[in-house]
Every structure is written in structure tokens, then in C-alpha cells.
Amino acid sequence: MDLCQTLFGLAEASGTSGQEYITAGYALDLLSKFMPAHVDALGSVVGENDGEGCHYLLDAHLDSIGLVVTGIEENGFLRVDKCGGTDARVLPAHEVIVHGKEKVYGVITSIPPHLARDEGKKAAGFDEIMIDTGLDGDKAKEIIRVGDRATFVSYYGKMLNNTVRGAYFDDKAGMCAVLRCLEILKENNCNKKLSVLFSAQEETGGSGAAAAGFRCEADKSISVDVSFAKTSDTPKDITASLGKGTMIGFSPVLSYSMSCELKALAEKKNIPYQLEIMPDSTGTNADNLAVAAGGRKAALLSIPMKNMHTPVETVSLDDIEATARLMAEYIMNDGGLEA
Amino acid sequence: MTDLIKRLCLLNGTSGREDEVRNFIINEIKDYADSLSVDNLGNLIVFKKGRKRAKNKIMLDAHMDEVAFMITCINSDGTLSFESVGGINTAVMTGIPVSVGKDKISGVIGVLPIHLTPKDKKQDLPSKSSLCIDIGAASYEEARKVVSPGDCAYFDSDFVQFGDGYLKSKALDDRAGCAMLIALIKEELEYDAYFTFSAGEEVGYGAAGAAAFTVKPDYAIVCETTTAADLAGVDENKKVCRLKCGGAVSFMDRRTVYSKDMFDLALDTANKLGIPAQPKTMVAGGNNAGHIHKTAGGIKTVTVSVPCRYLHSPSCVVSVDDVYSSLNLVRALIGELADA
Numbered sequence: 136m137d138l139c140q141t142l143f144g145l146a147e148a149s150g151t152s153g154q155e156y157i158t159a160g161y162a163l164d165l166l167s168k169f170m171p172a173h174v175d176a177l178g179s180v181v182g183e184n185d186g187e188g189c190h191y192l193l194d195a196h197l198d199s200i201g202l203v204v205t206g207i208e209e210n211g212f213l214r215v216d217k218c219g220g221t222d223a224r225v226l227p228a229h230e231v232i233v234h235g236k237e238k239v240y241g242v243i244t245s246i247p248p249h250l251a252r253d254e255g256k257k258a259a260g261f262d263e264i265m266i267d268t269g270l271d272g273d274k275a276k277e278i279i280r281v282g283d284r285a286t287f288v289s290y291y292g293k294m295l296n297n298t299v300r301g302a303y304f305d306d307k308a309g310m311c312a313v314l315r316c317l318e319i320l321k322e323n324n325c326n327k328k329l330s331v332l333f334s335a336q337e338e339t340g341g342s343g344a345a346a347a348g349f350r351c352e353a354d355k356s357i358s359v360d361v362s363f364a365k366t367s368d369t370p371k372d373i374t375a376s377l378g379k380g381t382m383i384g385f386s387p388v389l390s391y392s393m394s395c396e397l398k399a400l401a402e403k404k405n406i407p408y409q410l411e412i413m414p415d416s417t418g419t420n421a422d423n424l425a426v427a428a429g430g431r432k433a434a435l436l437s438i439p440m441k442n443m444h445t446p447v448e449t450v451s452l453d454d455i456e457a458t459a460r461l462m463a464e465y466i467m468n469d470g471g472l473e474a
Numbered sequence: 475m476t477d478l479i480k481r482l483c484l485l486n487g488t489s490g491r492e493d494e495v496r497n498f499i500i501n502e503i504k505d506y507a508d509s510l511s512v513d514n515l516g517n518l519i520v521f522k523k524g525r526k527r528a529k530n531k532i533m534l535d536a537h538m539d540e541v542a543f544m545i546t547c548i549n550s551d552g553t554l555s556f557e558s559v560g561g562i563n564t565a566v567m568t569g570i571p572v573s574v575g576k577d578k579i580s581g582v583i584g585v586l587p588i589h590l591t592p593k594d595k596k597q598d599l600p601s602k603s604s605l606c607i608d609i610g611a612a613s614y615e616e617a618r619k620v621v622s623p624g625d626c627a628y629f630d631s632d633f634v635q636f637g638d639g640y641l642k643s644k645a646l647d648d649r650a651g652c653a654m655l656i657a658l659i660k661e662e663l664e665y666d667a668y669f670t671f672s673a674g675e676e677v678g679y680g681a682a683g684a685a686a687f688t689v690k691p692d693y694a695i696v697c698e699t700t701t702a703a704d705l706a707g708v709d710e711n712k713k714v715c716r717l718k719c720g721g722a723v724s725f726m727d728r729r730t731v732y733s734k735d736m737f738d739l740a741l742d743t744a745n746k747l748g749i750p751a752q753p754k755t756m757v758a759g760g761n762n763a764g765h766i767h768k769t770a771g772g773i774k775t776v777t778v779s780v781p782c783r784y785l786h787s788p789s790c791v792v793s794v795d796d797v798y799s800s801l802n803l804v805r806a807l808i809g810e811l812a813d814a
Binding site for chain 1: 553564569582587611616634636639705783788789
């Protein structure tokens with residue numbers, strides 16, 4: 136599997152929370168190569184094989200942040216609000232695709248200096264920015280309806296040290312790691328019982344994982360999400376670096392034994408890793424999967440990311456590979472005890 | 475015309491680094507011009523004979539350079555500090571893809587994720603000095619192998635045709651003007667005319683003034699782009715000019731007080747010939763007219779600008795109709811002024 140190609144392909148098909156069907160078809164195709172899969176009631180893509188032994192659930196979220204259309208002005212400018220944790224500061228002059236009856240290209244308005252507030256020190260809020268579709272109002276209303284979503288146009292790029300930039304690697308990098316893990320398992324003829332969940336609505340609170348987690352009978356889950364990588368301006372408790380390995384989560388919500396096993400296994404197998412210490416809940420799907428139905432042991436692996444929730448999210452392909460390998464080793468070795 | 479604008483916009487050339495743009499233009503026009511020369515500042519000066527000798531010497535100007543970034547320092551963590559070349563607002567450089575140096579290395583101008591930003595600062599734009607370009611280098615040494623201070627970085631932004639006849643790209647300011655001049659040079663002109671494709675407008679050091687000194691015209695027509703703030707909800711008196719209403723003619727901006735007769739002539743000519751045109755309704759901005767009108771004892775100058783939304787951003791937006799209207803007005807003005 137070409138990680139870069141898979142990542143860019145998944146990212147290009149991004150849909151916002153509640154509109155995961157934009158991504159679901161593509162994700163379903165990729166997952167079906169490994170196991171029977173379907174789309175559930177909330178839009179999550181769910182797969183399950185008929186293997187044996189301890190039943191593992193691998194999870195990464197399908198949805199992305201974006202914008203939701205709240206109004207259509209006479210001259211084809213769209214009023215918008217955020218869908219998920221979209222960062223208003225990075226929006227001006229970015230390009231978007233509005234997912235109406237057909238795809239409509241637009242530019243997010245940038246307020247000219249003579250109209251800027253506070254000498255341009257404050258970013259325009261969601262009440263001030265619009266999408267410029269270049270259509271007249273009537274034409275815009277024919278194609279676009281309030282509630283339609285918009286996603287960023289992405290400028291993918293390969294950077295130094297096997298890092299890549301683009302929109303929507305949160306959490307397509309996680310999906311990519313899960314798919315790569317399945318490939319490694321297949322190469323090793325692993326016949327463990329597996330479920331895979333590409334969950335809907337993580338960015339808006341985790342409903343997809345909560346619902347799908349209720350149906351899934353897995354004993355243990357491993358969620359893969361992205362987390363913050365260190366830059367010059369991050370707080371001192373952000374310690375992970377891009378390219379230095381998968382982040383093994385420790386949190387009261389997560390199974391301490393699984394976290395410790397993952398760490399020991401990474402050491403043993405020489406898989407690059409870093410620790411992510413979260414003294415509270417994790418803010419990821421792992422929180423939902425741990426307590427869904429009768430509860431299960433949950434673990435969390437995170438892929439370090441810079442510029443999260445911007446159109447230039449940056450990750451290392453090496454970290455995706457490390458995450459996939461550690462998951463695969465964990466499953467093949469039942470936690471590493473028999474390795 | 476659209477294809478010409480596209481090819482011009484996708485070239486990288488900021489102030490003082492206009493080579494790529496100038497070479498492209500020379501290649502486009504060399505078979506149509508009667509003479510061309512490149513001066514010491516990098517201005518391209520072109521003469522084209524018309525069917526008639528002009529009573530007055532006419533010069534048309536468009537600038538080749540675009541706003542961009544210049545790498546000032548390579549930091550120990552492998553990131554690149556930079557300054558903008560020309561005026562770029564922090565709002566349009568936060569969280570954007572950029573292309574660095576001659577080898578067009580992919581990079582980003584990053585931002586502290588909103589999740590980690592303190593609650594009371596979530597709407598604050600980062601200070602310009604805190605921003606840096608990340609090319610994925612993990613150390614000074616790694617970055618130094620591929621980048622040097624003084625290298626430039628450009629908006630990584632495609633050319634897109636969208637909506638009802640709009641163009642979106644970086645560098646439309648002022649490649650739209652360059653495209654108009656190229657189009658005129660390729661035409662059979664009624665009168666002799668001089669054309670200056672000038673350097674360094676975005677930092678305003680006055681290269682166009684030097685070109686005008688060399689040409690010493692009686693009249694100059696500056697072909698530019700200017701801010702249009704015709705967004706939904708903006709007060710009529712703050713819009714400056716509007717897309718799809720034709721070229722914007724300036725009566726006054728921050729660098730030039732235009733002769734009343736030149737301003738009137740431009741609007742009256744447009745009116746007479748049924749060419750869409752509009753006054754630029756705000757005393758804001760400035761362009762090469764600021765240098766040209768003071769040169770060589772004074773040159774009567776008029777500015778016709780293509781209205782442009784989101785000027786100096788990766789996503790400048792103009793209307794194709796306005797480019798044609800501006801071109802038609804400028805062509806008509808050559809005739810009016812040549813014979814005046």
C-alpha cells in the first residue's frame with residue numbers, strides 16, 4: 136500500500152460530520168478488500184471478519200471539520216458557521232467546495248484592510264466571513280441549500296523527512312494506519328477476530344463511535360486519531376515530535392494494561408513511539424468506545440500532527456507506518472505476551 | 475485572454491525577482507514589438523509602431539512583480555523566519571500552503587491549533603513575527619541544505635475559473651495588467667505606443683519612475699488592479715469599486731492626485747463608447763502612477779484598474795468581463811491622448 140497515495144485519496148474525499156457519505160463509498164471500497172463491510176445507521180463504515188480468538192476493534196474517524204451554510208445572500212455570497220472545531224483564523228482567502236446538488240467552488244471572503252477591525256489584529260468571526268461563489272443569488276439558491284456543507288480545497292505536498300501537508304489528514308491519517316495494519320495482518324496470515332470502525336461524527340462529539348461501539352462485541356478496542364505535535368509556540372506539556380513515532384496514550388479512560396503492553400511491545404519490536412499523557416479523558420472516540428454497551432478495554436494511538444484543523448495539516452508518513460505496525464504486532468501477539 | 479492570464483499568474487516573480495515573468499513576456503511579444511529593452515532595474519520597455527504617428531507620446535505601464543515572502547533566517551528547529559515582500563495581511567497568511575525557493579519546495583505557514591489557544595485569544599491573529607514557514611526540516615542543518623536566507627516563498631495557489639465568469643489566482647495583481655499590455659502589443663495599433671512592464675511596484679521603490687524617465691512620455695496610462703470590497707453586507711461607500719462594473723478610474727489615491735481632465739477623459743470616453751467603467755470611490759492604495767507622474771518634469775497620468783476582491787492574497791478574484799472592459803477603455807484612451 137502506498138501510504139501517501141492512500142492518505143491523499145482519502146483526504147480528497149472528505150466529508151464533514153453528518154455528511155460522511157462523501158467519504159463512505161471510498162472507505163468502503165478500501166475496507167472491503169480485507170473484510171465484509173457496510174455503512175450503519177449513523178453513516179459509519181463498519182467491517183467485521185470471521186476470525187477467532189480475542190476480538191479486536193480498530194477505530195478511526197471518518198468525518199472532517201468544515202463549514203455549514205446558514206444563509207444565501209442575493210449576490211451569491213453564502214453565510215456560514217463552523218461544523219466541528221473549524222478555526223476561523225485560518226479561513227480568509229482559502230478555497231472551498233460547497234457540497235450542494237452539485238459541487239460548487241468558492242473562495243472564503245477576506246476583509247480588505249480598510250474594513251478590518253482592530254487594525255487587523257482580530258480575525259473575522261463566523262458572523263463576518265462568507266463564501267464567494269461567483270454565482271448570482273438565484274443560481275446559488277438552485278444548487279445550494281441551507282445546511283449544505285463546505286470543505287477545504289487541499290494543496291497536498293510532500294515535504295522534507297517524509298512529512299506531508301494538506302487538508303483533512305485528521306483523521307484520514309488514522310484511517311490510513313488502520314488500513315495499513317490490515318494489510319500487515321493479511322501479509323502475516325493473521326486470522327484473529329477483527330472489527331473495523333470508520334466512525335461518523337467524531338468532530339461533533341463522537342455519536343458515531345458511541346452507536347457503533349454499542350453493537351460491536353469486541354473485547355478490546357484500539358482507536359487511532361491525530362494529536363498535537365510540538366512546535367515553537369505549543370505549551371510545554373506538548374512533547375511529541377513529528378516523525379518520532381506513534382503516540383501511546385495513557386489516560387484514566389484507557390486500559391492501563393493495554394497502554395503498558397503497547398509500550399513494552401514497541402520497545403521489543405523497535406517501533407518508534409512516544410507517550411501521550413492525558414490525566415483526564417482523551418477527547419477522542421476512545422472515550423465513547425470504552426463505555427459503549429457493557430464496556431471494553433480501550434487503547435489510543437495517536438499520530439503527531441502540526442496545524443490541526445487547518446487546510447495545511449502536517450503529518451509524517453513514518454508515524455503512520457509506526458502506528459500501523461504497532462497495532463498489527465499487538466493483535467498478532469495478543470498484547471505481546473507471547474512474542 | 476484567460477489562458478494568457480493563467481500562464482502569467484502561475485509564474486513566480488516578486489519585487490526584484492521578476493526574471494521569470496519578464497522572460498515569459500519577452501517571449502510572448504518579441505515577434506510583435508518594434509523594439510524592446512531591459513533597463514538596469516529590470517523594467518522591460520517596449521515600443522510598438524501604430525498605423526499613425528502619435529502627436530503625443532503615450533506610455534502604458536503594468537507591473538510584473540507580485541507580493542510574496544522572503545526568507546530572513548533559518549531557525550535552529552529547521553523552520554524559516556520570513557518577511558512579506560509587499561503588503562500581505564496576517565489574516566491571509568495564517569495556515570496556508572507555500573512554495574519555497576527555485577526548487578518550489580512545499581511548505582506551510584503554520585498556526586498554533588485552535589484547541590491549544592487560550593480561550594480569550596481564539597480570535598486573535600498571530601503576530602506576524604511569530605509566524606514561520608515549515609518545510610518539514612527537523613534542524614537548521616537540514617533546512618540550510620535546501621534553503622538560503624534571501625530565497626523567496628510564494629503562495630501555492632492554482633488558477634481557477636469559477637462562478638459566473640470569475641477568475642481566481644495568486645498574482646492577478648498585476649498580471650491582469652500585464653496581460654492587457656501583451657494583448658495590445660499583439661494587436662495592430664492605431665497609434666505608436668510605448669509599454670513598460672515594470673519592476674518592484676509592490677515595495678514602491680520607484681522602478682517605474684525610472685522607466686518613465688527613459689521613455690519621457692507626454693501621457694501615461696497605468697494598468698492596474700485595485701481592491702474591490704463589494705461583499706454582501708458592506709456599505710455602498712466602503713466598496714471602493716465593484717466587480718462586473720468595468721475598469722476603475724482613480725481621481726486620487728495615497729500616492730497620486732490625478733489631473734481632473736485625465737479622470738474626466740477616461741470616464742467620458744467610456745461613456746461615449748458604451749464601455750463599462752466606474753470611478754474608484756475611495757482615496758486608498760497607490761500604484762506606479764505615484765512615481766510616473768512626478769518623473770521628467772511631470773507626466774499626466776491616468777490609472778485604470780481591474781477591480782479585484784481579496785487583493786494580495788492567494789485567492790485574488792477578478793471578473794473576465796472587467797479585464798476586457800478595462801482593455802477596451804485603455805485602447806480607446808491611447809487614441810484620445812495620442813491625438814489630444
